Amino acid sequence: MHKIREKAQLSPNVTRLVVDAPRIAEVRRPGQFVIVRKGPGAERIPLTIVDVDREAGTISLVIQAVGKSTYDLVGLAEGDVITDVAGPLGRPTDLLASGHAVCVGGGVGTAVIWPIAQALAASGVEVTSVIGGRSREWVILEKELRTTGEVIVCTDDGSYGRKGFVTTALDEVCREGGVDEVFAVGPVPMMRACSEVTRPFGVKTTVSLNSIMLDGTGMCGGCRVSIDGASQYACVDGPEFDGHLVDFDSLSDRLTTYREFEQEALARRLACQEA
Amino acid sequence: MSTESEGVQALSGEQAVPLGRIPTKQRLAISRQTMPERGAEARSHTFDEVNLGFNAQIALLEAQRCLLCKQPHCVKGCPVGVDIPAFISRVAEGDLAGAAERLMACNTLPGVTGRVCPQETQCEGQCPRGATLRGVTGQPVGIGYLERYVADWAAVNVTGIPEPAPSSGRRVAVVGSGPAGLTAAGELVKHGHDVTVFEAFHSPGGVLVYGIPEFRLPKEIVHREVDRLVKQGVRIEYNAIIGRTFTLPELRKDYDAVFVAVGAGLPVFMDVPGENLKGVYSANEYLTRVNLMGAWMPDGETPVLSGKRVAVVGGGNVAMDAVRTARRLGAKDAVIVYRRSRAELPARAEEVHHAEQEGVRFDFLTAPLRVVGDDSRWVTGLECRRMELGEPDASGRRRPVPVEGSEFVLPCDTVVVAIGTRANPLLTSTAPDLNLNRWGYIETDDEGHSSMPGVFAGGDIVRGAATVILAMGDGKRVSGAIHRYLEGLPVS
Numbered sequence: 176m177h178k179i180r181e182k183a184q185l186s187p188n189v190t191r192l193v194v195d196a197p198r199i200a201e202v203r204r205p206g207q208f209v210i211v212r213k214g215p216g217a218e219r220i221p222l223t224i225v226d227v228d229r230e231a232g233t234i235s236l237v238i239q240a241v242g243k244s245t246y247d248l249v250g251l252a253e254g255d256v257i258t259d260v261a262g263p264l265g266r267p268t269d270l271l272a273s274g275h276a277v278c279v280g281g282g283v284g285t286a287v288i289w290p291i292a293q294a295l296a297a298s299g300v301e302v303t304s305v306i307g308g309r310s311r312e313w314v315i316l317e318k319e320l321r322t323t324g325e326v327i328v329c330t331d332d333g334s335y336g337r338k339g340f341v342t343t344a345l346d347e348v349c350r351e352g353g354v355d356e357v358f359a360v361g362p363v364p365m366m367r368a369c370s371e372v373t374r375p376f377g378v379k380t381t382v383s384l385n386s387i388m389l390d391g392t393g394m395c396g397g398c399r400v401s402i403d404g405a406s407q408y409a410c411v412d413g414p415e416f417d418g419h420l421v422d423f424d425s426l427s428d429r430l431t432t433y434r435e436f437e438q439e440a441l442a443r444r445l446a447c448q449e450a
Numbered sequence: 451m452s453t454e455s456e457g458v459q460a461l462s463g464e465q466a467v468p469l470g471r472i473p474t475k476q477r478l479a480i481s482r483q484t485m486p487e488r489g490a491e492a493r494s495h496t497f498d499e500v501n502l503g504f505n506a507q508i509a510l511l512e513a514q515r516c517l518l519c520k521q522p523h524c525v526k527g528c529p530v531g532v533d534i535p536a537f538i539s540r541v542a543e544g545d546l547a548g549a550a551e552r553l554m555a556c557n558t559l560p561g562v563t564g565r566v567c568p569q570e571t572q573c574e575g576q577c578p579r580g581a582t583l584r585g586v587t588g589q590p591v592g593i594g595y596l597e598r599y600v601a602d603w604a605a606v607n608v609t610g611i612p613e614p615a616p617s618s619g620r621r622v623a624v625v626g627s628g629p630a631g632l633t634a635a636g637e638l639v640k641h642g643h644d645v646t647v648f649e650a651f652h653s654p655g656g657v658l659v660y661g662i663p664e665f666r667l668p669k670e671i672v673h674r675e676v677d678r679l680v681k682q683g684v685r686i687e688y689n690a691i692i693g694r695t696f697t698l699p700e701l702r703k704d705y706d707a708v709f710v711a712v713g714a715g716l717p718v719f720m721d722v723p724g725e726n727l728k729g730v731y732s733a734n735e736y737l738t739r740v741n742l743m744g745a746w747m748p749d750g751e752t753p754v755l756s757g758k759r760v761a762v763v764g765g766g767n768v769a770m771d772a773v774r775t776a777r778r779l780g781a782k783d784a785v786i787v788y789r790r791s792r793a794e795l796p797a798r799a800e801e802v803h804h805a806e807q808e809g810v811r812f813d814f815l816t817a818p819l820r821v822v823g824d825d826s827r828w829v830t831g832l833e834c835r836r837m838e839l840g841e842p843d844a845s846g847r848r849r850p851v852p853v854e855g856s857e858f859v860l861p862c863d864t865v866v867v868a869i870g871t872r873a874n875p876l877l878t879s880t881a882p883d884l885n886l887n888r889w890g891y892i893e894t895d896d897e898g899h900s901s902m903p904g905v906f907a908g909g910d911i912v913r914g915a916a917t918v919i920l921a922m923g924d925g926k927r928v929s930g931a932i933h934r935y936l937e938g939l940p941v942s
Contacts, residue, residue, distance in 0.1 A: 216750070219652075261690075389735060392874065393716050394738070395734050428826075433753040436753035440751065
């Protein structure tokens with residue numbers, strides 16, 4: 176049982192939950208995730224470990240409410256418990272030792288970028304973050320990222336920071352030169368676009384893939400992604416891969432496998448809520 | 451069978467009598483009792499258990515068929531060494547409590563093995579009543595059916611837990627709560643060791659729960675056997691992934707001995723084009739969604755694609771489980787695609803028979819070449835090629851060779867790949883001192899001791915994909931070695 180210690184709304188549909196998970200807090204490294212099952216009968220869903228507090232024995236999870244299971248999770252209150260939290264899963268981020276890294280976060284993907292930026296800055300790497308959202312209230316973790324270095328904020332509507340997509344800002348930073356690695360996490364089209372921006376510059380680009388998972392230990396193979404033409408498992412070989420080698424078409428397509436089911440489940444849930 | 455006249459009943463009628471008092475000739479005259487089954491049409495739409503179990507009268511008759519051999523070969527055929535004549539003779543005498551006591555002394559999971567063991571190649575395969583005489587094959591005693599009967603009786607009627615053994619002061623970690631791990635835990639706790647089982651999932655049972663479908667092994671049976679172990683003092687830690695949450699060397703430091711029984715793990719895919727299309731599953735994923743996550747239940751929150759035309763590639767028990775599941779999820783056409791012929795099917799005869807009864811089709815001598823999809827990348831078919839059998843290969847089975855020009859597309863919307871598993875490196879990769887063979891399975895000596903002192907292993911992570919009962923046999927044998935190892939440790 177994992178008690179929820181804190182709950183905070185980061186954006187209109189992004190919530191941060193701080194939950195008890197002392198062992199995971201102790202051994203987790205940046206880039207790793209957990210699989211959470213809210214209670215009996217619930218789905219198992221992968222969530223990035225955004226931060227840990229080893230002394231308090233807690234981990235922070237950032238959840239975007241998009242389907243029934245995530246709505247159910249963010250519907251929990253402080254003091255409630257989550258039945259199952261399994262992890263830490265996945266390979267930790269392969270952190271460069273020195274130089275200049277650009278961390279690009281789109282929407283809730285910024286939550287995945289934050290622990291990476293934190294670890295890089297702690298080891299003396301120069302960090303520039305480029306984060307984006309639809310408008311001002313969708314930009315998350317800006318204050319936290321500012322502790323790691325320069326932050327460029329982009330909004331689609333220009334209501335905050337620069338108007339435009341993160342890719343434009345990333346392109347500019349790359350043009351200035353001296354970028355050793357780019358970490359880009361967000362919706363699939365954004366990660367694909369970022370990888371295309373960096374390709375001509377020959378800058379190593381790492382993306383974190385959110386494919387559909389069940390066990391998180393390599394057992395089901397459902398999270399398989401095509402990397403440079405070969406199947407790899409996001410849960411044990413990833414979740415981070417070389418963005419220049421990922422078959423994004425196949426990834427975004429496989430993510431739609433259960434769309435119909437998800438839409439129905441969400442509609443039923445929302446109908447129940449109204450009733 | 452013609453040797454056994456259907457009409458002959460035990461002369462003792464329905465009375466429980468010590469077997470010795472019934473003349474052998476009379477016992478020989480009783481024919482093997484059939485397992486009552488749910489009707490094939492009805493059951494192919496439900497996940498309710500297919501086999502319904504014996505009632506008291508049928509069980510009595512079946513028990514009276516046992517000849518109480520002086521040299522009970524059946525016991526030698528049992529990987530966990532159940533004293534079969536002892537429990538069966540008690541059934542015949544009407545002493546079910548005694549039967550349960552004898553059965554459970556040797557077998558931690560009798561409700562499970564009574565349902566899923568391939569008895570025909572083990573205990574029952576050794577029964578002299580199954581021997582072939584004058585060209586006619588007899589029918590062995592229904593040992594598995596009786597085991598199930600006694601286990602189910604005990605689940606209702608035996609509530610007491612054996613007196614706990616005095617504490618040995620030794621701590622053992624068991625990695626994995628599948629058949630090998632649970633069996634070992636049950637044996638070790640009987641010796642007074644403090645046993646903690648680490649399970650990666652949120653629920654115990656391993657393959658018994660994620661792999662074997664409800665209609666063959668109701669999850670309630672597994673849970674009741676696990677509950678009994680917990681009452682005996684076994685602790686289970688869920689969501690504990692060894693190799694991630696803890697490493698094997700860490701466990702070794704905290705426990706006096708470790709038993710690694712994590713199963714085989716990784717699915718093998720066909721390595722043909724189109725395998726990442728939507729609608730292609732590994733059997734592991736397909737069955738886990740349905741069994742562990744309950745996707746078959748009306749209120750199941752985990753989705754599974756319920757295809758109308760499902761092709762399952764492979765011919766083993768897992769393939770049969772998958773294809774029978776597909777029928778129950780509503781597939782109009784559920785077909786096994788197998789590259790060899792019927793004679794080479796590795797699945798149990800009973801599973802194949804049940805699948806056929808339920809309307810499953812078999813495409814023998816057929817090998818997939820690629821998965822075909824539409825513009826939205828949904829599966830629309832499986833392109834296959836016909837095969838014919840050539841010379842025997844290394845396994846002694848005739849090698850399938852392609853028939854040129856025989857390519858065709860089998861229309862389907864779902865493909866389930868059930869062609870085997872490989873060793874999962876998650877645990878072993880965090881234990882550099884653990885010797886592995888070239889396929890990644892853990893190397894052990896005859897007693898299950900690995901290259902790491904105090905670390906033992908058994909089940910599929912040692913032998914490769916095998917059966918529940920062989921894994922349980924390992925759990926039992928290796929737990930004996932662990933006990934001897936612990937007794938030999940210096941007193942701290």
